[in-house]
Amino acid sequence: MSTVINRAEAVRPPQVITVNSVSKRFTVRKDTSLKERMVTLGRAGRQHRQDFWALNDVSFDIRAGTTIGLIGHNGSGKSTLLKVLGGIVQPTSGTVEQRGRIAALLELGAGFHPDLSGRENVFLNGSVLGLSHDEIAAQFDAIQEFAGIGDFIDTQVKFYSSGMYVRLAFAIAVHTDPDILLVDEVLAVGDEQFQQKCLDRIKEFQSEGRTIIIVSHALDQIASLCDRVVVMNHGSMVYDGLPATAIERFRELLVENGVGQAHTEESSRGVAIESVDVHDASGVPVSEIEAGTEIRLRIRVCAVRPLEKWALGFSIDTAGGQMAVASNTDLLAVELPELVDEQTVDVVVSTDAFSPGEYVVNANVAGLSDSTSHSLTGAASFTIAGAAPTVGPVAADIRIA
Ligand SMILES: Nc1ncnc2c1ncn2[C@@H]1O[C@H](COP(=O)(O)OP(=O)(O)OP(=O)(O)O)[C@@H](O)[C@H]1O
Ligand SMILES: [Mg+2]
Structure with a gap:
């Protein structure tokens, strides 16, 4: 009996990543508002320090050749976990072997x-x-061709659009012959044609056993690409298993946690x-809007020092x-x-092609001649009422009023 089990074990691919009880603590300052924090810059008097656990006792193994999805609400610890796996962030306790x-x-x-x-990068x-x-x-030409950003290759990357960034980053990553590829969000950026190119390359990687x-x-991408999906909730792993079940669990959690929770990054x-x-x-401020009418996103930004060029x-x-629509x-x-x-x-933004349902708005601002930036995820939410549903990303008319 034991021989049978051993033989079954022998044909299973080796483990390439082992995560043992990993926890990550960040120390965060508590201020009354972001603006206050900006104004009190350098004066530490009114800050309260507080420990915050971004990852809480996370354990799992990954076998070679698997495609694993990580899903969870904003701030649930996905990016932190990916950075710990990549050795970019050290866990506070626990170990990662890869x-x-x-x-x-x-x-x-x-x-x-x-x-x-871009070239220097x-x-x-x-x-x-x-x-x-x-x-x-030796790989440079292939990287340049895959990225398809033309002469921008010789421009400083701070002038790149988010789509260009992703094109170049993806091109580099897939041309370095990795055994393990870690991908954070980037598949949602860029035009449809490039996204397809990335997906094709990911499928090629899968067939090569990476x-x-x-x-x-x-979530549709996660469902179609992954063999296994891990659901994160407030730093803890709450599910690890079949993609369909994971997505169901995540949807339940979204309802429990409530959408539209602001999460900032700077x-x-x-x-x-x-x-x-x-x-x-x-x-007029609204929380619900009829499909087919225009919505106006009123975005308020502030700066400590005057910013001449910004986006x-x-x-x-x-x-x-x-993502339904995005632009800058x-x-x-x-x-x-x-x-x-x-x-x-x-x-x-015209909502002609939006299906009925709840939507979340995210915004970001960046100085173009320095590296100041700030993004606010879940800054607002609204509901589209009525009309027949449509599918997929929509082509909306967008203009700055
Ligand atoms: N360097 C840091 N210092 C302090 N807090 C941090 C740091 N990095 C991340 N955090 C916090 O840790 C939590 C988890 O962040 P993380 O970026 O891993 O979430 P996420 O699941 O990737 O979220 P999102 O979906 O918004 O990308 C967040 O509350 C975040 O604010
Ligand atoms: Mg993240």
Whole structure:
């Protein structure tokens, strides 16, 4: 009897990642508001320090050749877990063992140096992933072709749109021959054609027996790509198993936790999204809107010092976390006037192709000549009433009012 079990064990692929009771603590400051924090910059007097557990006793194993999805609400610890797996963040307690070369596609911009050109970042990034200069040089043309960003390859990456960032980052990661590929959210960015190219490459990786770990809010993508899905909730793993069951569990949790919980992320405190309010076409604040009418997202931003060149971005996600529309003033070729103190920008979006249901608005702001930025996830929410449902990402008319 025991021989049979041993033989079954022998044909199972080896474990490439083992996570043992991993916990991660961050120390966070508690202030009354982001603005206050910006104003009191440097004066530590009114801050309260508080420990915060982003990961709480997480354990699991990953066998070679598996594609695992990580899902969970904003702030549930997905990105932190991915960074711990990639060795970019050290756990406070517990251990992670991994075997093989890891390529990590982390949150937008992570891993790129903003002041260097795309070309320079290819070499920098490649060497971080353990490739020699010659090995990267040999792959350079393939990387450039896959990214398809043309002459932007010689532009400083701080001028890239989020789509360009992702194109280049993805191109580098898949050309470094990784055994394990970590992907955080990036599949939702970029145009449909590029997304398809990424998905094709991921499927190729799967057929080659590489291990892939994907964080995504696009649940349909998770369902179709993954063999196994882990659900995170407030830093704890609450489910590990079949994709369909995991997605069901996640949907239940979204309802329990409530959508529209604001979650902020900032790389610098020079600039901030203060608030986002949803108005109807005539400028009246609303929480529900008829499909087919326009909504006006009133985004209020503030800056500590005047910002001459800056850009504003936003996205609208379904309650299930799938991106419906997204754009930014860079893509829309809108030049914003110098940001002094505080400013309100209205973004008008047609809801013609939105299905009925609940939506969440996210916004971000970035200085273009320095690296200040701030993003606010779950800044507002609204409901689309009535009309027949449509599927997939929508092509909405967007303009800055
Ligand atoms: N360096 C840090 N310092 C302090 N807190 C942090 C740090 N990094 C992450 N956190 C906090 O840890 C929690 C988990 O963050 P994490 O980015 O892992 O969540 P997530 O599940 O990836 O969320 P999202 O869906 O918004 O990307 C959040 O509350 C976040 O604010
Ligand atoms: Mg994340």
